[in-house]
Amino acid sequence: MSEIKALLFDVFGTVVDWRTSLIDNFTAWGKTKGLKGDWTALVDGWRAAYMPSMDEVRKHPERGFVILDDLQRQSIEPLAAKLGITGLTSADFDYLTRGWHSLNPWPDSVGGLTRLKRKFIISPLSNGNVALLTNMAKHAGLPWDLVLSAEVFGHYKPDREAYLGAAKILGLTPGEVMLVAAHNNDLEAAQSFGLKTAFVPRVTEYGPHQNRDFKADGNWDYVVKDFNDLADKLGC
Amino acid sequence: MSEIKALLFDVFGTVVDWRTSLIDNFTAWGKTKGLKGDWTALVDGWRAAYMPSMDEVRKHPERGFVILDDLQRQSIEPLAAKLGITGLTSADFDYLTRGWHSLNPWPDSVGGLTRLKRKFIISPLSNGNVALLTNMAKHAGLPWDLVLSAEVFGHYKPDREAYLGAAKILGLTPGEVMLVAAHNNDLEAAQSFGLKTAFVPRVTEYGPHQNRDFKADGNWDYVVKDFNDLADKLGC
Missing domain, CATH: 1.10.150.240 (Putative phosphatase; domain 2)
Structure with missing residues (x-):
């Protein structure tokens, strides 16, 4: 690995x-x-x-x-x-x-990201545009090292250009990058392009309309409870 | 203003x-x-x-x-x-x-940026590529909100696309953005495209070969001693 x-x-x-x-x-x-x-x-x-x-x-x-x-x-x-x-x-x-x-973070997001940042480069890879993600980070206190977005690559996830563009712009191989997501289909795309994958369940995301992503559906590298659990497992 | x-x-x-x-x-x-x-x-x-x-x-x-x-x-x-x-x-x-x-910051850089970050979005706008700037920030402890680079806009400064691209990707008008630089020619370009400007002298940058940028040569919005002085003047 x-x-x-x-x-x-x-x-x-x-x-x-x-x-x-x-x-x-x-x-x-x-x-x-x-x-x-x-x-x-x-x-x-x-x-x-x-x-x-x-x-x-x-x-x-x-x-x-x-x-x-x-x-x-x-x-x-x-x-x-x-x-x-x-x-x-x-x-x-x-x-x-x-x-x-100006969306609010899940309770573990800021604390978990702060721990993960000690050991890893941390960035969003979101379909939100750069201004949206930047303003959200200021609002929510998300301690990103940088802000990567579909906008930078001119392609929305799950297009390959988004995932591979993110690895390339960081000067890394796809295997040196891990996508963390609450959505199995996002991880499936990332894995198909050679990225590592971590699933975190967010089972209340859609409220009463949640009908999927209650659990990991694929062979992901990490399946964790929340961002603090991910930090534990990655030794942060 | x-x-x-x-x-x-x-x-x-x-x-x-x-x-x-x-x-x-x-x-x-x-x-x-x-x-x-x-x-x-x-x-x-x-x-x-x-x-x-x-x-x-x-x-x-x-x-x-x-x-x-x-x-x-x-x-x-x-x-x-x-x-x-x-x-x-x-x-x-x-x-x-x-x-x-893995370049080292000037003595006032990290402290000044940390203060300025409280009130403003702070980002590099550098000809360095994203990986370079990201790794430098991790090395030097530069607390950027995001990392903007010539690489993102496909144009090196002083091309207009770099300055105007940065304002646009932040969802801001050029006048809502200020370039901070130790180089009068960089500020001249920024000002010509409608950005605000702040000059900070770094008179030892080129060591014994320094032959310019000892002082502000243009009508910049702010002329400051260092990043802490800028934070003072901007009320951070």
């Missing part, structure tokens, strides 16, 4: 609890603004639009890469209309989109 | 003392290896090859972007031969090239 030198982290769901963060944020904000709406349905519907919106980017390389902020901004307006949430201005939609920049 | 949200730092000379670091490193290493050579001349000559090597990249976009590690590796072999330093293996040249990954 070649020595692991860098740990790359999936972010949405793996490092931060996007669902609770957004629902709490929008519910409080809606009250302040006097806006009525099913914010939980909005958040769940928005997340459901995530994969199809990235597929559109993948299908149309001639249009150029579109960052996640712009995809999210495009999908929120029709979704709000569909859910009967009315009276939102353009600035309101901007506010909602910006909500993805 | 629009609010500054991110500080971008030139690195070689501004954050780290490349010359003393490399001379000390190579002198000690040469003794261990039993290699004789004028390591000071090697370091000075290597740095002199820096600008011309980037100009070649600029002149030949059809060849694609070449990262600084590769440029440095290409220029060191003929330089060593010219200086009569013989007996170096390919692994030795790799070692020397890797020396640029």
Whole structure:
């Protein structure tokens, strides 16, 4: 087993609890603004639009890469209309989109990352854009060494360019890099391109709609309880 | 004056003392290896090859972007031969090239950056490649929020794409970003593209060969003594 030198982290769901963060944020904000709406349905519907919106980017390389902020901004307006949430201005939609920049970490995230950083290069490898990930890190206190994003490689995960681009830009072989994720399909892609893999379950990520990723489904290099358990197992 | 949200730092000379670091490193290493050579001349000559090597990249976009590690590796072999330093293996040249990954900070760099990070996004904006800057940050304890590099934008400073690309990837306007540098020409380029500017003198950067940048030559937004002085002036 070649020595692991860098740990790359999936972010949405793996490092931060996007669902609770957004629902709490929008519910409080809606009250302040006097806006009525099913914010939980909005958040769940928005997340459901995530994969199809990235597929559109993948299908149309001639249009150029579109960052996640712009995809999210495009999908929120029709979704709000569909859910009967009315009276939102353009600035309101901007506010909602910006909500993805200030998600809160799982309880073990900051402490675990801080330990892992002592021994490894730690970076997100997320479909979130660089500004989103940078602002999130400032908000949540995530102690990244650097910020790697699909935006840097012009390809969304699970495209090979994202995983192999991350190893290359760090000057490392794929086997010197390990992806940490709460999603088996992300790890499956990473493993297929030669990266090492660590699974951490985040079984409340989708709330009552969680229907997968309760446990490791593949032959991952590490299966851990949380980031502190990973730090224990990696000797940090 | 629009609010500054991110500080971008030139690195070689501004954050780290490349010359003393490399001379000390190579002198000690040469003794261990039993290699004789004028390591000071090697370091000075290597740095002199820096600008011309980037100009070649600029002149030949059809060849694609070449990262600084590769440029440095290409220029060191003929330089060593010219200086009569013989007996170096390919692994030795790799070692020397890797020396640029472990440069030491100026005395105020880590403390000043740590203070500035409380209020601003802080990132390098360097011609060094991402791996070089990442390894340097681990070595020197530089507390970057993220690592921006010419490599990410496919253009070396002073090309506009580097400065404007950095603002764009942070989701900021050029006026919300300030470049901090010890080099007036770097600040001149940044200012011409709408960034704010801060000059910090590093008058021993080139040792006895220093022939410019003893003081601010332009109308910069801030002229400071060191990073702590900048933190004072920015209220950090």
